[in-house]
Amino acid sequence: MISPGSHLARLPVYEPGRPIEEVARELGLDPARILKLASNENPLGPSPKAVAALEKASSGVHFYPDGNGFLLREALAKKHGLARGQVVLANGSNEIIEFLGHAFLAPGDEMVISQYAFAIYEIVARLFRAKVVEVPARAFGHDLDAMRAAITPRTRLVFVANPNNPTGTAVSAKALERFLRAMPESALAVVDEAYQEFLERPLDTPRFLARKPNVVVMRTFSKAQGLAGLRIGYGLAAPEVAVALQKVRQPFNANLLAQTAALAALGDKTHLRRTIRTVRAGRRFLQDAFRERNLGHVPSCANFVLVRVGNGKKVFEALLRLGVIVRPMDGYRLPEWIRVTVGRPAENKIFLKALDQVLGRKG
Numbered sequence: 001m002i003s004p005g006s007h008l009a010r011l012p013v014y015e016p017g018r019p020i021e022e023v024a025r026e027l028g029l030d031p032a033r034i035l036k037l038a039s040n041e042n043p044l045g046p047s048p049k050a051v052a053a054l055e056k057a058s059s060g061v062h063f064y065p066d067g068n069g070f071l072l073r074e075a076l077a078k079k080h081g082l083a084r085g086q087v088v089l090a091n092g093s094n095e096i097i098e099f100l101g102h103a104f105l106a107p108g109d110e111m112v113i114s115q116y117a118f119a120i121y122e123i124v125a126r127l128f129r130a131k132v133v134e135v136p137a138r139a140f141g142h143d144l145d146a147m148r149a150a151i152t153p154r155t156r157l158v159f160v161a162n163p164n165n166p167t168g169t170a171v172s173a174k175a176l177e178r179f180l181r182a183m184p185e186s187a188l189a190v191v192d193e194a195y196q197e198f199l200e201r202p203l204d205t206p207r208f209l210a211r212k213p214n215v216v217v218m219r220t221f222s223k224a225q226g227l228a229g230l231r232i233g234y235g236l237a238a239p240e241v242a243v244a245l246q247k248v249r250q251p252f253n254a255n256l257l258a259q260t261a262a263l264a265a266l267g268d269k270t271h272l273r274r275t276i277r278t279v280r281a282g283r284r285f286l287q288d289a290f291r292e293r294n295l296g297h298v299p300s301c302a303n304f305v306l307v308r309v310g311n312g313k314k315v316f317e318a319l320l321r322l323g324v325i326v327r328p329m330d331g332y333r334l335p336e337w338i339r340v341t342v343g344r345p346a347e348n349k350i351f352l353k354a355l356d357q358v359l360g361r362k363g
């Protein structure tokens with residue numbers, strides 16, 4: 001039998017948050033009674049404006065989408081003060097990570113990441129037979145000085161997620177600026193800003209692109225913008241880097257509905273503001289509750305909280321049986337922790353009640 005490349009032999013298949021329908025089927029539960037707080041989705045759902053645009057666009061899905069993504073790229077370029085040629089659309093910003101691998105990684109090249117980094121970076125490195133250089137975290141966050149020191153002439157990509165998933169930590173604007181300024185020309189700094197909307201003071205990282213051609217900024221519509229199911233994200237890069245990413249892209253990777261809904265979501269500031277307000281309040285509520293219960297947690301700058309519960313896998317499974325889906329963290333070598341997405345107020349209470357029950361605490 002033909003076998004796949006040897007680099008795939010020990011590469012695990014990525015395990016996403018458990019879908020509601022799957023858990024319902026497996027445990028014989030009513031899907032309507034299952035609460036998913038596992039994938040950092042928007043607790044308020046999609047923007048109503050995006051939903052209206054989707055409904056309108058649905059009768060046109062026999063046409064291919066605009067392969068150049070003109071309207072959405074134009075709107076994103078305007079939003080970030082860049083040229084349209086600097087915007088690369090993707091089937092979720094995860095796809096940008098893959099494009100970076102195609103464009104910049106050859107066997108034996110190095111990728112620098114932080115301990116507790118988003119799992120996809122390492123998966124992509126290994127797909128392209130690159131070497132992963134993992135830099136120990138500092139207080140669960142990126143140690144940018146140590147990451148800078150880990151860059152060698154073989155380094156091609158350096159990933160900084162800000163805020164970081166799964167820890168929720170963020171680096172300061174000053175520290176990031178210093179780090180980006182010091183990037184050697186032989187490597188690309190990739191700043192993954194999937195959760196930047198939730199920062200107290202969002203950074204204007206795209207402005208670095210004017211001065212540093214070796215910076216890529218990743219953004220997504222999956223989290224604060226509430227469009228995870230459509231798969232749409234984008235990269236911002238210097239024109240010559242953007243061209244390389246366009247070359248490795250499949251012609252219609254950003255589908256028609258995704259482009260349409262993303263454009264509409266961009267115009268819905270009200271929904272975004274409500275989302276941010278809900279997440280900040282819910283995050284405070286959960287963190288206060290963890291403190292009250294003496295549960296260690298990492299103060300979060302995103303829409304999820306990493307909390308120490310003892311045996312993370314067991315607690316995850318027990319919560320699952322109560323109809324609450326969270327994320328076990330053993331895959332991130334954090335076996336005592338779970339990651340919970342901030343939900344609506346009533347959802348946060350349901351989660352806490354279930355957690356109390358699982359941990360044997362009177363609610």
Ligand SMILES: *Cc1c(COP(=O)(O)O)cnc(C)c1O
Binds near residue numbers: 092
């Ligand atoms: C969720 C997430 C993404 C974005 O994923 P999409 O492919 O855009 O849905 C990227 N980076 C991090 C760190 C994330 O947590």
